[in-house]
Amino acid sequence: MSDEPSSFARAAPGVRAATALYAGEFLHTYAGRLESAPGEVRLLVLSPEQTDPAVESAFQRVAENWGRISGRPGVVSVYDRGETPRPWLAVEAVDGTRLSECDAPLSVDAVRSVLSGVAEVLRGAGQTGVHHGSLSPEDIWLVGGPDDVRIDGWGLDRACQVAAGQRPATPYTAPGLAAGEVSPGDRTDVFSLGAVAYYALTGETPQTDDTPQTGDAPAGPATGSASHGAGRSRPRASTMNASVPAQFDTVLETALATDPAARYDTPYEFKLAALFDSHEDPQPDAGAGDGVPEQETPSRGGCQPAAGSDDAREAAAGPEGDEQEASAGSVGGYPLSRRAALGAVGLGIVGAAGWLATQQLGGSGAPDGVPQFQYDAGNTGHAVATDGPTDGVEVDWRAESSPRVVQPIVSRGTVFLGDRGRLLAIDATDGSEQWTLDREGFWSLPAVSDGRAHFVRTKRKDDGDAEFSLHAFDADGTEQWQSAPIEAGVRRIQVPTIADDRLYFGTSIGIHGFDLETESEVWRYDDLDDFGPILTADDERVYVSTRDGVHAINREDETGQWSVTGDSLWGITAVDGIVYFPQWDGTDSEISALDGETGEARWTITLDERAVGPTTVADGTLFAGTGNGKVLAIDTDDGSTVWTRQLADNPVPPGTIAGDVLYLRNTEGNVFALDVGDGSEQWSTTVEDVIGIPAVIDGAVYISSPERLFRLSET
Known part of the structure; x- marks a missing residue:
């Protein structure tokens, strides 16, 4: 029996054209076009030789399941399906390499x-x-x-074979x-x-x-x-x-x-x-x-x-x-190094998309919401001059979000999100969409300053190289300016850091500093070949983690000041002139406190498991989540342990401190509020498939799952 593609196209409702690509025992694959979708699709068609109703039923069952998950990240999209003249399924023609x-x-x-x-x-x-x-x-x-x-695929060919008795x-x-x-x-x-x-x-x-x-x-x-x-x-x-x-x-x-x-x-x-x-x-x-x-x-x-x-x-x-x-993983579509993956997996962002933004330096002053990763340029995770819920929470609203938002951005009543080919702003009060913008490229987490959200966009060029540019948007979605493009050989994760009126981010050719008033690149350091995704800054220096250790770079004259050897994993924290430096050599895990001016170690402690991501620091105490499910509170003066609490068997990512409460989650879907003084539980709740770091502001906790953003408030 023969089923020419042109005959199939004439007989199948909604199919405009079909050209043969491959014919198997059970499935024929055509390149096709639909009346309802632009561009080329792949048509998966049950072979005309297969007339067993059980095989047809198996095809339709898998096609229905595939369609049910079609909108999820990483699933080849389903555009249409039908039963005439034979069961068929129209799916995405993927532009990639098997x-x-x-x-x-x-x-x-x-x-x-x-x-x-x-x-x-x-x-x-x-x-x-x-x-x-x-x-x-x-x-x-x-x-x-x-x-x-x-x-x-999703088991379509296999299901037909099984239904045929194979x-x-x-x-x-x-x-x-x-x-x-x-x-x-x-x-x-x-x-x-x-x-x-x-x-x-x-x-x-x-x-x-x-x-x-x-x-x-x-x-x-x-x-x-x-x-x-x-x-x-x-x-x-x-x-x-x-x-x-x-x-x-x-x-x-x-x-x-x-x-x-x-x-x-x-x-x-x-x-x-x-x-x-x-x-x-x-x-x-x-x-x-x-x-x-x-x-x-x-x-x-x-x-x-x-x-x-x-x-x-x-x-x-x-x-x-x-x-x-x-x-070894990604955030927002950008490659993560092995070191980065170790931290990012605990955050739930391997394979992740957009993040969040702010502008204050390490723990000083009241930030405008949650304006950048971990609240400030020092990555302290300290929500200054705000409190969160202390007596239990309930879900206020759920909203669509970019997949795997690591820390929801909340600035002046708006949550800003970046994703592949899309920017999104959500009302922080009720979860309604304020505006959305579809535009080519990978959009980083934003960093907010003076009410403007700054995103780094990465576009892959036809020759495989990457082009980076910085874009500034007002709260209503109006683009105010974009920088001249920077050409670099490799795409990489972008986590912008704002210190004072300067925004820093890294590409494969160096670390770039942009003046937000003149809207131009004014600073570049290109003496490091390999550095992590998170940049940290204080009033005088930018700190960079690499495979070999931590490096301090002068913010004024772009010169290297000091370097300390050691694998710094995924992120470092700087506050009050001290740099906190988690490291792991493949066997032993340590946290060191380094003098920000000289790099001299004030103290070093050994952990029984690696720290996950950057630490959280506030009011003389450092908090670290570990790969074996513990939360540690450490005195920043001498590195002594204040308290330890076991939250899970799996990794516990960094948390957020607001008032006297540490807000964090584990990888089992639980969100916790712990007393910073003794680690006692104030409340806990379960959020479906929760990931990332909580953002806390004005009595509410914002946290995400792979497809939803949640606001939790006091019951």
Whole structure:
């Protein structure tokens, strides 16, 4: 039986044109156009040879589920579907590169990044009851880099095969699923994601003695139990790629366990393990060669070569000899380094979008709402001259937000949000939309000064390089000015920091300082090749964390003042002339207090687990969340412990201090208010899928989930 694409287009309501791309046993794929959607789409059409009603029903069931999650971040969009002349589904024609088309092995950090992005998409779909069931490298699109993924397929072909009585099995199929003993679920997706990670690290499928040798193609009808994965012939990834740490082998073995109960419970748990527990040390991988850090390779559509390869060395040099640590996650679509990922995962922002803004310096004066990350240029997390709820809370309103807003921006009654291709302003009182602006590019978190929200926009050029520009908007959405573009070889996360009337942000070619009165770049420091996403400032210096330590740069003459060795993880805090410096060498975690003028250590303490993100500091006490679920209160005079409280088993991100209360959350969906004096609980509540750092102002707490922004107020 034949079904020419042109005949299908004439018979299918709403389809204007169709051209054959691929014909499989169950699915035919066409390039097509719809009457209801601009541009090209892909048409997934049930083969005319498949006339079994059970197969048609399976197609329609998966198509319905896919449509149900279509609007979620990272899911290939569904535009339309129909049943005439055969069941069909119109989906997004993705402009990207399939993971299967990348030249594996990829770099270790690129694999962590891909894994993190995919896990977040699977997590969101799983919360609606939809599981992939047949994930493979063919189903993963890399769009803007390793961190920017789209997930395709959603088990459509597999469901049709199962309905026809087959047992489809590939090297990426969980053993119980291949044997027909279980249905798709979180643990089957964990196995598939582990197999994908193994392939990306080694260039080989994770085959054992009894794994079907079919690559990405589905197996034919099974003649016996498919028990692949149980054998011991699968080589460790580290034996095939010398840059893979032994700890990553252990993480993969858990994900690829034959017994579902021995695997990670969810893709999210697998992601946490890959980001936290798969590191040998914080230095460049041994195979990097010549000391060259690994780097994103934009020209390869997001594929990143393994350390030590010729492609990796060429990429690390960059168009102007730039060097940058490889991506291990993202915020707002920008790559995060390994160090950044360790902090960002605790915040819930790996694979994240927009953030928040302000202008005051480390803890002095009353800020205008929450005008920048952690309230001020010192990243103190101290909400000065405002109080939050103390006797329990209820949800005032829920509003649409950019995905994974790390700390909602509240300035003069408006919440400002940035996202991919979109800016959004929400009324802080009732959650209503004030204005929205759709414009090309990645938009950073804003930083607010004098009522204007400043965003850094990143655009990827046709040659794969990046172009950065600074934009200022009034509260009503009117654009007041934009800077001349800055061309840099690599896209990177942008977290603008405002100190006095100067805004700082980093690109791959240096740290830039813009005068907000003259609306021009007046300052640049280009002597650091690799630095973290968060810049910190006080009255005299800008502090920068790098793979090698903390560096102090004079704000007046752009000269380096001092450097202190140590891996500074994800963020540092500066207040009252002291720089607080969390660090982790892969085994031991410490926090040091450094003299801001000289870099001399005032004190150093050892923790039993790494600190997550920058610390919070107010009134002589430093508060740190840790990777094992603790909150620590530390005396800033001598580093002694004031109190310790266990909030969870998983990481606890930084908090916010308002009045005498520390507001924070854990990764289990709970928000807490703790007394800063003794850590006693004032109240706690549950917010669905909560992420990020709370913003507190005028008796209310603002916090986000992947798709919603919440305002909590006193009951």
